[in-house]
Amino acid sequence: MEMLHAPPTTDGRGLVGRAERTVGRERLLQSVERELVAARSVSLRGGPGVGKSRVLDELRRRHLGPVHAVAARSPDALATIADEVMAPPEGNRSVLVLVDDAERLPRLDVARLHAWQERPWCRIATAVAAHGAARSQAGVWWQGQRWRCLDVAPLSRTATGELLAQLLGGPAEPRLVHELWRLSGGNPVAVGELLIDARDTGCIAPGADSWRLVAPLSLRRLTSLLGGRLEGLSAVALHDLQILALASPLPIRAASSLVHPHGVRELEARGLARFRSGVNGRSLAIVDTVHGEVVRAHLLGDERARLLGELAAVFDRLELTDRRGLDLARWRLELGGWSAERFHEAAVLARVHGEVVLAHDLASAAVALGAGAPTSRLVALGASERCAGAPVDPQSLQPTAGPCVHEAVGGWFEAAAPAGRWRGPNPTEVGPVDADALLVTAHTLAIGRGGWAVASADLVAAAPRVATDRHDEVVAYAALLSALGGDLATAQRTLSSLGDRAASAAGGGTPTAVEAPGPVLAAVAEAVVAAAGGEHERVVEAVDRTAAAWSQGGPVLLPIAEHLLAGLELLSDLERPLAERILEADDEVDRSLQRFGAETGWWYAVDGWLRWRSGDLAGARHRLVSGVLACRSADPLRLRARLVADLAVLAALTGSAVEAEWRLGQVGADRHQHPGVGERCRLAELLVGVVRRGVADLLPGLLELGRAAASAGRSLDAVNTLHLAARLGGSAADAAG
Structure with a gap:
């Protein structure tokens, strides 16, 4: 991949240095190696750019005996190595034959492979395209009984984040991971091309904790890379591909009204679209996410509005619900055409699905159309949650991110608060309370202000x-x-x-x-x-x-x-074993990153806390930092302050007093309003004092914190603090007390 050979960035952080190219492939590599050790030939199957060649390259690097790697695109590729493969190697070693683009092999070379399988010292691994049967002269020979066919799937969201961290020389913020995964579909080659464009156009920049997305990512290189596959389509097929780019996967009952059978057949023949079945029924989907992103990025304003109008009309008529209903709501935000009541209903649906930002935007649209107090309360909820995770200025202790400055939050709070006050016939009499307004006021005060x-x-x-x-x-x-x-x-x-x-x-x-x-x-x-x-x-x-x-x-x-x-x-x-729970938390992080919902920060926090318990402090720090960054989009639990305080403790435990003090300055007023956060900050200060040799005896402070946590009902925090006191030499009686 060109990305891995491009020059490093000028700031020396190694944006595109030679990183490990098998991120997210370790399990697959282990499966391949097990098959090869058992003398079974392996065929790796996957779409273009998914990383099959990289897996073969890693197998070549790991093998201890003779290796012969060829590409079927070369004429007489196998004939040039036939004599060396047929000769037994010295010692108790095996010969590894690696064949890329194996679906292009002529019949004679396929016969050679089958003959080499009879040699006890010969091990064979090939890579074939997912739709390679159309180009094969000998049929789908790689699916025979003597072959083990393994699929090379696109990278998960988590694996994409790990790849970015290696390519960038540091972690990437969750929103950047989400955007790159969404645009690339987990295709490693597409990730590399997007990063080259991002570097060249200044769309990404290093921040204090991670690489951050500062502008929409460019698709220039992806367009030039894939343009050839999209050329020559008929007008009908191009229209259908544009519809799929905006709404893939498309339910069959919607597809029957939006796409033409002739166009779909043409897309299927080109390997651009396919039918698939799932728990939600049969649907028509674009094969490669990257193609959809390239097509969508090049839609002009009027053309995009026309296509979205077609989609919205059909989805409205079919009354699609749940996630497809949210897709329709996004289109209507862009197109209009809904009443205030429909926008309000969609905002409620978005909230219960965890789409806090979308819910706020839909409720705001409803208010603009004249919706009443219930919708205004949804706007207040969304505003407080979007701003709860904003960065805090160490001096003023107020949010510093864009629309989430203190005045904005305060404005929403003041708008919500009067509706929650008791309303009686006169100021001296207390009347009934509007429960909805009361709850929204309390939510805004707690989540928005701590x-x-x-x-x-x-x-x-x-x-x-x-x-x-x-x-x-x-x-x-x-x-x-x-x-x-x-x-x-x-x-x-x-x-x-x-x-x-x-x-x-x-x-x-x-x-x-x-x-x-x-x-x-x-x-x-x-x-x-x-x-x-x-x-x-x-x-x-x-x-x-x-x-x-x-x-x-x-x-x-x-x-x-x-x-x-x-x-x-x-x-x-x-x-349950910690390792098992960490894997489950990793899976939840991966699922949350698929749509970057409001729960992403929470699952990063859970993953980080579990890794901390397991002793993986580096992994815990990475997950907690990612959680803090994810909270910037939406923080319905007001989790950011707790995570920052935990990072301060973690930095102090590892001897980084400077980072710990910087983190403490970022906590904000929550350290005085949230007992748990305040205790974590106090613990970090005690540990920093030890690092700087300003605290001679740490034990009294630890015992005080542990007992305070126990009296407040935070038994686990108390146990952890008192356990630390015992490890540092405190008496068992004091720690037990």
């Missing part, structure tokens, strides 16, 4: 004045905000105040949990409290009680509640 304790107390105080059927929901959300804010003892007391009424509602069966949001929020709060105390059984019970709620959307106030519970269950399950 005022956990005040928000929870306001909800509890106002609960008697809300409608009877909303009382449990208000109290349960007060408990959840206390739990998320680190005051677990208060959260437990608030949950207990719900009494038998909340307990019977939560445990009375699935239908009750689905119908009423109160029991769902109470179960989530209980799971947060239980996970902090290491009570895995209580977490599992809470997960079971809410299982059916997610099929009908879940709570609008907490759009990633399902992910929160799944992560808590993973963190608290101490009986």
